[in-house]
Amino acid sequence: MREMSQEIKDEYEKIKDKISYEDFLKKMEEYKKENADVSFIDDISIAHMVVGDYITEKNEPTEEVKDLWKIKDLETGKQHINLLGRVMSISNVKKFTSKKGREGKLANLILADETGRIRVVFWTENIKLMDKFQEGDVVQINDVEVKQGFRDDETHLNIQSSLEKLDPTDYPDLPPYNDKITPLSEIKGDMEVNVVARVIRIPRIRSFDRNGRDGKVASLELQDKSGSMQFTLWNKDTNLIDDLDLKEGDAVRILGAQSRVRNGEVSLSHSWIGRIVKGDFDVPEYQEDILKIGDAHEMRNVTLIGLVSKVYDTITFERDDGTTGKVKSMELEDDTGAIRLTLWNEDTEIDVKKGDILKIIGGNIEFDDYSGTNYRVNTNWNTKLIINPPIDQEMKDKLNEVGKYLKPMKINDLNKIEDDGEEVDIIGRVVNLYEPNEFQRDDGTTGMVRTAEIADDSGMVRVSLWDNKAEHQMKEGDALKIENARTRLGDYQVDLSVGKTSRLIEPTEEEIKDLPSLKDVESMIYQSKKIKELAEGDRDVSIFGRVLSMGEPTQFTKSDGSAGIVRSMEIADDTGVIRASLWDDQANTSFKEGEAVKIDNPRVNMRNDRVELSVGRTTMITKPAEDETSVPSLDEIEGKLYPSKNIGDIEEGNQSIKVTGEVVDIRGNKILFEMCPNCNKRVNWAEDGYICDICGEKIEKPNMLMIISLMLEDDTGTISITFFRKAAEEILGMTTTEAEEIIATTGDEGSLEEKVGDLVGRQITVIADASFDEYNEEVRLNARKMVDVKL
Numbered sequence: 062m063r064e065m066s067q068e069i070k071d072e073y074e075k076i077k078d079k080i081s082y083e084d085f086l087k088k089m090e091e092y093k094k095e096n097a098d099v100s101f102i103d104d105i106s107i108a109h110m111v112v113g114d115y116i117t118e119k120n121e122p123t124e125e126v127k128d129l130w131k132i133k134d135l136e137t138g139k140q141h142i143n144l145l146g147r148v149m150s151i152s153n154v155k156k157f158t159s160k161k162g163r164e165g166k167l168a169n170l171i172l173a174d175e176t177g178r179i180r181v182v183f184w185t186e187n188i189k190l191m192d193k194f195q196e197g198d199v200v201q202i203n204d205v206e207v208k209q210g211f212r213d214d215e216t217h218l219n220i221q222s223s224l225e226k227l228d229p230t231d232y233p234d235l236p237p238y239n240d241k242i243t244p245l246s247e248i249k250g251d252m253e254v255n256v257v258a259r260v261i262r263i264p265r266i267r268s269f270d271r272n273g274r275d276g277k278v279a280s281l282e283l284q285d286k287s288g289s290m291q292f293t294l295w296n297k298d299t300n301l302i303d304d305l306d307l308k309e310g311d312a313v314r315i316l317g318a319q320s321r322v323r324n325g326e327v328s329l330s331h332s333w334i335g336r337i338v339k340g341d342f343d344v345p346e347y348q349e350d351i352l353k354i355g356d357a358h359e360m361r362n363v364t365l366i367g368l369v370s371k372v373y374d375t376i377t378f379e380r381d382d383g384t385t386g387k388v389k390s391m392e393l394e395d396d397t398g399a400i401r402l403t404l405w406n407e408d409t410e411i412d413v414k415k416g417d418i419l420k421i422i423g424g425n426i427e428f429d430d431y432s433g434t435n436y437r438v439n440t441n442w443n444t445k446l447i448i449n450p451p452i453d454q455e456m457k458d459k460l461n462e463v464g465k466y467l468k469p470m471k472i473n474d475l476n477k478i479e480d481d482g483e484e485v486d487i488i489g490r491v492v493n494l495y496e497p498n499e500f501q502r503d504d505g506t507t508g509m510v511r512t513a514e515i516a517d518d519s520g521m522v523r524v525s526l527w528d529n530k531a532e533h534q535m536k537e538g539d540a541l542k543i544e545n546a547r548t549r550l551g552d553y554q555v556d557l558s559v560g561k562t563s564r565l566i567e568p569t570e571e572e573i574k575d576l577p578s579l580k581d582v583e584s585m586i587y588q589s590k591k592i593k594e595l596a597e598g599d600r601d602v603s604i605f606g607r608v609l610s611m612g613e614p615t616q617f618t619k620s621d622g623s624a625g626i627v628r629s630m631e632i633a634d635d636t637g638v639i640r641a642s643l644w645d646d647q648a649n650t651s652f653k654e655g656e657a658v659k660i661d662n663p664r665v666n667m668r669n670d671r672v673e674l675s676v677g678r679t680t681m682i683t684k685p686a687e688d689e690t691s692v693p694s695l696d697e698i699e700g701k702l703y704p705s706k707n708i709g710d711i712e713e714g715n716q717s718i719k720v721t722g723e724v725v726d727i728r729g730n731k732i733l734f735e736m737c738p739n740c741n742k743r744v745n746w747a748e749d750g751y752i753c754d755i756c757g758e759k760i761e762k763p764n765m766l767m768i769i770s771l772m773l774e775d776d777t778g779t780i781s782i783t784f785f786r787k788a789a790e791e792i793l794g795m796t797t798t799e800a801e802e803i804i805a806t807t808g809d810e811g812s813l814e815e816k817v818g819d820l821v822g823r824q825i826t827v828i829a830d831a832s833f834d835e836y837n838e839e840v841r842l843n844a845r846k847m848v849d850v851k852l
Contacts (some may be wrong), residue, residue, distance in 0.1 A: 072108040076115040085111060106219060109140060109206075113221075129201070133176035137214055139207040144181070144216065145227070146172040147235045148198050150317045150334040153301055154188055171334050172202070172216075173236045180215040180334075181205070187218040196316060196336075197238035199229045242314075246287035248329070250322035256329070258283035258290075259344045260311045262422050264445040266299045267407060280328070280443045281307075282423070283315075285344050291328040291443065292318065298331050305339055312342040355397025357436045361425045365438070366452060367393030367400070368460040369417045370467060371484070373545060373562040375409045390562070392434065393419060396459045401429060401437040408440050413448050415486075415544060416467055418460055420447040469572075473519035475548065475555040483548040485557070487522070488568050489515035490582050491539045493661065493681045496646060497531045512678060514662075515541060515557075516582045518575070521601075523679070524557045525549075526565075533565045538579040542568040580688075587661055589690060593636035595672050599665040604639075604674070605690045606632040607698055608656050610846065612787075614648045632658060632674070635693050635701050638717065641674035643682070650682055657692040659685040703828050709777030713840050715831040720782075720842065721775065723824050728770035728781065730814045732789070733800055735763035767797045769817060773825070773842070782829060782842040791847040792820065824851045 073085050080088070088111045089104070130142045152169040159165060165185040172181050181202060183191060194200050203223045205216040229235070243254040262282035269276045279302060280293045292315065294301060301307070317335035320327055331337070352365045371392040378386050389409035391402050402421065404411070413419060421438060422445040429437040440446070469486040478485070493514040500508050511531035513524045524546065526533065535541060544564040546557040559565065577585065587603040595602070612629035619625045628648035630641045641663065643650060652658055660682050664675040676682055685692065693701075703719040711718065735744045737753040737760055744751040744763050751760040767789040773782050784792050793800075793816065803812055826849040829842040 066104070068105050069108045072105070072112050075112050079115045080111075088114075109219075110221075113141070131176045132172070132174050132179050135179065135207045135214055135216070137207055137209045141204055142207070142216075143201060143203045144172060144174075144179075144205060145201045145232070146174040146199070147229070147232075147238055148194055148196055148200060149173045149178065149236070149238060151191070151196055151336050152334055153304070153336050154191070155297060156300065156304065157297075169334055172200070175234050175236065180210060180213070182215060182217045184218060186220050187222060190218075190222075190224045193224060194226050197229075197240060199227045199232050199235060201225050201227055244287035245283065245285050245290045248290065248320050248327055250320055250327060252320040253332075254318055254320060254329070255314070255316045256283065256285065256318060257312070257314045257342045257344055258285040259347050260307060260309055260313060261289065261347045261349075262443075262445055263302060263307060263309055264423065264443050265407075266302070267442055278442075282443075283313075283329070284347060291326075293328060293330045295330065301331075301337060305337060307337075307339070310347055311339055312344050314338045314340060314342055353397045354393065354395045354400050357398070357400055357426050357438075359426055359428055359436075362423055363426060363438075364420070364422045365393070365395075365400075365424065366418065366420045366450070366456065366460075367395045368464045368467075369413055369415055369419050370394045370399065370464070371545060372413065372415050372564060374564050376561060391419075393421075393438075394463050396463055399434045400426075401434050403437055403439050404446075405440060408444070408446065411446055411448065413446075416464055418449050418452065418457070420450040420452075421445075422447070469542065471519040472515070472517050472522045475520075475522055475557075478548050478555055479550075481548060481550050484545045485548060486542070486544045487515065487517070487546065487557070488540070488542045488572055488576065489517040489522075490576060490579055491535055491537050491541055492516045492521060492579065492582055492586065493679075494535065494537050495678055514679075515543070516586050518577050518582075518585065521582075521586045522555065522557055524559055527558065527560045529561070530559045530563065530565060535565075540568050540573045540576055542566040542572065583661070591636040592632070592634050592639045595639065595665050595674075597665055597667040597672060601662055602665070604632065604634070604660045604663070605685055605692050606634040606639075606658060606660075607692055607695055608652050608654050608658055609633045609638060609695075609698075610787075611652065611654055630676075632660070633698050633702055635698055638702060639672060639674055641676050644675065644677045646678065647676045647680065647682060652682075652684075655695045657685050659683050659689065699828075707777040708773065708775045708780045711780060711831050711840060711842070713831055713833045717828060717830065717845065719826065719848065720773065720780075720829055721824065721826040722773035722780075723775070724771050724820045724822065725774045725779065726772035727817055727821065728772065730811050730817070732767055732769050732793075732813055732817060733797070733804065734766045734768055735760075736766045738762075738764050765797050765801055767793070767800060769793060769820075771820065780840065780842055781834070781837075782827065782844055784844045788827075788844040788847060792825065792844075792850065793817065825849065 073082065089107045092107045092110050128143060129145050132146065149171040154166050154168045157165055157167060166188050168183045168188060168191060170181050171178055201224070202218070204221050205218055207214055207216055241255060242257050245256060245258060248254055260281055261284045264279055266277050266279045269278060277296050277299045278293060279299045280291045283290050283292050315335065315337050317332050318329040319332045320329055349364060352363045354365060354367055369391055373390045375387050375389040378388065380386050387406050387409045389404045391413065393400055393402055421440070423443050424438040424440055426436055426438055428435065469488045472487055472489060475485065491513055495512045497509050497511040500510065502508050509528055509531045511526045513526060514521055515524050524543070543557070543559060544566065546559050546563050549556045549558050587601050589603045589605070590599070592604065592606065609631040614626050614628045617625050617627065626645055626648045628643040630643055632639050632641055641660070660674065660676065660680060663680045664677070666673050666675055703717050705719045706715065708720065708722055735751055736742065737744050737756055740753065740755045742753060742755045744753045744760050751763050753760055767786060769784045769789045769792060771782050773780055790796050800813060825847070827844045828846040828848060829844045831840055831842055834841045
């Protein structure tokens with residue numbers, strides 16, 4: 062048997078001689094099931110119902126019986142009592158959700174007799190009774206219960222309660238009801254008033270923090286013949302806007318409103334016993350005064366309509382008290398001028414786009430020398446913003462005419478701009494996207510920048526994305542809309558800077574319906590060239606080839622003192638070979654010899670009378686897609702690039718020839734040579750150290766250069782061939798460092814002579830260049846690359 066509260070036990074005591082304890086509990090469960098949908102039913106109410114079945118006129122109740130109670134005599138716990146009095150106020154019906162998740166309704170009225178006043182609570186099942194009366198009526202309410210309220214005792218109806226309206230002339234001693242309507246202009250602070258007015262503004266319901274809990278507020282603007290005034294709804298009362306379907310232009314009677322004075326201005330607040338009634342009341346029609354933007358000056362509480370011509374990204378800032386705020390700016394235009402609009406905090410979240418028509422009700426205009434339009438409109442907590450409001454056709458046509466120029470620019474037209482800092486919009490496809498780079502600002506903070514190249518069907522532009530814009534999620538091939546980018550004039554082209562007030566937006570399907578695919582964009586922008594077609598100064602070219610060789614990365618010191626890194630790569634196609642220098646981050650490429658490679662937008666330079674490529678941060682080096690230009694195999698490339706020649710047919714000036722022969726002799730037994738680390742020239746030993754004759758300095762530790770000279774022979778002749786650096790390491794099968802360690806261990810420079818001598822008798826195939834040796838008056842070979850070594 063479950064434990065009962067003392068109150069329920071007391072109820073059972075009243076009828077314990079009529080029913081057993083077990084049957085009492087069973088009847089309670091039956092009533093609970095029957096009334097499961099009744100919003101205010103609790104266990105004590107169920108117990109009252111069971112007791113009521115047994116206490117009748119023939120059975121004296123334990124409680125004193127009175128036909129009508131005076132309000133001053135009521136006490137908490139009194140039940141089954143009847144009240145008579147005058148209705149002094151009625152609240153609007155309000156909705157609620159019980160702890161069990163059931164939805165219900167409640168309403169309050171204040172009932173008065175000659176002894177006092179008391180709150181009477183109507184619940185869901187009693188709401189229908191409220192159609193029988195209004196403020197000022199005399200009513201009798203039967204079978205109510207007195208409970209302890211938030212401040213004072215209050216009475217609650219139950220499912221068995223009833224109500225009847227009485228003739229007020231029969232009760233002359235009841236307090237009178239004051240039905241006076243007070244004009245808005247006569248309201249002072251700290252009054253309870255009834256007003257009749259027209260709603261001229263319903264702002265957005267705003268949230269606020271009240272001691273750690275969420276609160277809500279909405280301040281409506283009212284107007285009658287005498288003036289206008291704010292009327293504020295708080296928390297759950299804000300639901301009345303939807304419950305009553307309130308709209309601008311509705312006439313209302315507001316009963317029991319409370320007035321207050323704040324900052325010298327009188328306003329009204331809806332009270333818990335107040336009521337809002339919509340109706341056809343005698344108040345002036347509302348004539349909306351819409352300010353033309355060209356007439357703006359310092360003024361408050363204005364209404365204006367304009368076309369959104371610019372939208373800037375939201376900026377987050379920290380207030381003096383440590384809390385976070387948000388601000389967002391945009392510009393509005395009509396046929397008379399333009400003005401800056403500033404939105405704060407929650408208002409920054411409205412989904413407004415460039416080209417929308419925006420109506421502002423209740424804005425304040427201030428002078429602003431920095432806005433670019435001399436004035437700005439500030440919103441406040443009582444401002445209402447309407448996106449694309451219903452307006453007459455004439456105004457719509459004028460605003461659409463104003464907005465004709467708002468379309469994004471074609472990228473090629475950017476080059477017509479002659480001023481730095483112009484704000485522009487573009488729509489394009491991300492062609493190249495580079496890794497973000499951090500940098501240090503003058504104030505010590507860390508910034509971030511990322512470079513992207515955006516293209517449409519007219520051209521391509523380089524874009525610098527700063528700080529949080531550098532973190533925008535995108536990839537190559539994505540369509541992107543950029544608003545409010547600022548132009549930067551370079552030596553040969555216009556670049557764009559995308560900072561904190563710029564916007565990165567995903568364009569609509571309509572906006573990109575004519576935008577070419579990434580493949581089509583690249584084919585339009587980049588001119589694909591063969592290596593032999595390259596010329597100094599070429600721009601926007603694409604090269605497809607295969608990696609012939611990859612050098613090791615080399616560190617160096619830049620002119621500004623920072624560290625740099627460079628790596629050499631040789632690329633070949635079926636027309637030629639070209640050297641590419643990979644700088645800094647590009648030096649970390651993972652390409653291997655023999656792999657196909659695509660290089661977009663390299664710098665094409667001339668060095669030592671040969672064309673070379675420079676691959677920096679604005680160059681993309683990638684693996685070609687399967688559907689792009691096919692690259693011949695390495696064997697096919699080498700077959701075309703490196704024609705085979707017999708030794709007897711080699712002539713001065715032959716380049717990149719393939720020569721096969723047997724090693725018949727070694728020229729010299731020294732293979733490691735000391736080099737100056739500064740100028741890379743030979744150094745000489747002088748008494749106590751190495752001296753560079755070119756630099757004129759003593760060298761503490763020279764670099765070592767491996768050189769191997771051999772004699773090569775085939776059936777047609779004999780020729781000298783010299784292997785330098787990597788080619789020497791390849792034919793010897795040993796790195797320069799390993800050779801140094803052997804010499805250091807043995808202390809004999811000739812200790813490697815035997816290993817070099819093992820090359821005699823081997824057949825090798827090598828790629829080499831032929832030149833004339835004036836000292837020996839003979840043609841000789843300089844090896845470029847080993848192809849094969851055989852015993």
